[in-house]
Amino acid sequence: AGRVHPAAGRVRAMVGAEPGSELARLLDIRVPDLIAYQDVRYAGQYAEFVERVRRHERTSTAVTEAVARNLYKLMAYKDEYEVARLSLEQTLTQDIEARFGSGARYSYRLHPPVLRALGMKRKISLGPWFRPVFRTLRAMRKVRGTRLDLFGYAHLRRVERALIQQYRDTILEALSTARPAADLDAVVELAELPDMVRGYEQIKLDNINTYHRRRSDLLEKLRPTPVHPFP
Incomplete structure (x- = not known):
């Protein structure tokens, strides 16, 4: 936390x-x-x-x-903003390392609304390279509920x-x-x-x-x- x-x-x-x-x-x-x-x-x-x-x-x-x-x-x-925030929690990576060892490979399984709207019914796998996108979304949480959301x-x-x-x-x-x-x-x-x-x-x-x-x-x-x- x-x-x-x-x-x-x-x-x-x-x-x-x-x-x-x-x-x-x-x-x-x-x-x-x-x-x-x-x-x-x-x-x-x-x-x-x-x-x-x-x-x-x-x-x-x-x-x-x-x-x-x-x-x-x-x-x-x-x-989406909350999913991004929770995905960046240090406790998440600490738990992965505790269970699978340091350097363990992992990915995020997500089903973004945009892809659902286009008819994609399955989740997609996104690796740690996606974390900068999560950081951007986390920073954007202040627009939640506004016209910019x-x-x-x-x-x-x-x-x-x-x-x-x-x-x-x-x-x-x-x-x-x-x-x-x-x-x-x-x-x-x-x-x-x-x-x-x-x-x-x-x-x-x-x-x-x-x-x-x-x-x-x-x-x-x-x-x-x-x-x-x-x-």
């Missing part, structure tokens, strides 16, 4: 987690990782929302912990970004309508739903559709039942 960004502690302190708690442990890992994934501002958005949920929850931390895990999962979706125009990328804000809105709606004790399990399940958003391409899109259906069911369960006056 790389060095921890000097702003990580400041961003982490935005959340009033008890020292030594599970929430503190989650934040200690995820805040630095989101800074490395994008930048300090991006990690700050994450911490700010987790703190908002924590203040609302008060008597428990179950929902807050679920949000800390799953908002991170949605925000750290594996796009050419990869971001793909349907799946647009869906992944939309899920982040929708999840925040969903959690806030649930917290505003749920009864503190009676509906806790349903709110926790709602907060943990992104865990089902797995896989790549069509498999992930199918799982997202399942996620949306379950999300709608849980929100409907949490909404108060209308009281109709007698005629």
